[in-house]
Amino acid sequence: MAVTEPSAKAKSGADSDASPAALGADLGLSGDELLEMYRLVALARAVDERMWILNRAGRIPFVISGQGHEGAQVGITWALEKGKDWIAPFYRSIATCLTFGMSPRDIMTAQYATASDPSSGGRQMPGHYGSHEHNLVSVSSPVATQLLHAVGLALAAKIRKTGQVALTIMGEGSSNQGDVHEGLNFAAIHKLPFIFIVENNGYAISVPLARQVAGESVANRAEGYGIPGVTVDGSDVLACYAAARDAVARARAGDGPTLIEAKVTRLTGHSSDDQQTKYRSEEELTSEKSLDPVPKFRQQLVDAGVLTPDAEERIDAAIKESVHDATEYAEAQPDPHPSTAMKWVYAEDWPSETPPPWGLGEATGDPAGAAEAAEAIDESAH
């Protein structure tokens, strides 16, 4: 790592001066930034773990987890500019969404499908995060469609000369969809400011990598598109940041797309409805724990003297408080009103069509109105 520079150390804000080298200085990252990156990695894990508890307790219907992917997600997202660039995430992108500005409350209200859920007002399946406010395109259920959305955003950025970068993320299984070929080919030909992230966790539900990708490398395919393909250890937060930072620089310079394959591990079943012990051995699951980015990043920061006992205590307490607050908040939020069922699903103005009998107005909170709406929906089904 980099040679210690007094100015970098002073900038770091780290509590201890135990380390002779300033971790991250070669990447231009201060100690405060490293601590914030660690907070996000650990926060994403804590929110995720709480989601599983709530699912098993019968409070939320479905969890699709980012556990094992957090390091890659925080490292990569850190390289983008919040409020300027765009991300089209996927269902495991909890740490990505938190790093790009969504809050634990935003994540948790999506799990509860409350009226106040900013991702979709309770319309989408849990795990389909999105935020207009934070330039996060809503997750789509059909895997890989997000690549086309992101390439479209990159095309718009190029035409409008905004200097924005668009990034999308998916798993290695999804990278086999036809959409990926079409979008990547187009983005490469037109040198769009686009970054394609593949979080390769070795499985597409129960299908192992060898049955998804011949040669086991998605990054190698980049050559066929005439763009750089980079493979990075997804449990190494700083290596992920470095790879993404280079890709962002290329994109902003007009040099076109980059494909980054981050090798990660999936520490949970595919979802809360999956039992991975049916297709993964105990030995495999035990050995995969060594790829867990949370303890790995923590140890790296402790060894560098960046994460001191005091700093860790502060961060842990803030995370506990934040997860608790998000749970309480989401528990207390009302469900969407039935009379709003069609809102944000189809176009709200119905040009040249008769509006549907149940209306498209604001929720009245009137239970009689809700019954009428339910009746109208029922009638229209006959």
Ligand SMILES: Cc1ncc(C[n+]2csc(CCOP(=O)(O)OP(=O)(O)O)c2C)c(N)n1
């Ligand atoms: C077009 C399409 N086909 C199939 C599915 C069902 N499906 C959901 S997730 C998934 C596995 C995706 O695996 P991968 O891309 O490796 O991502 P991971 O879940 O491992 O992160 C499948 C087949 C879907 N949602 N959309």
Ligand SMILES: [Mg+2]
């Ligand atoms: Mg996968």
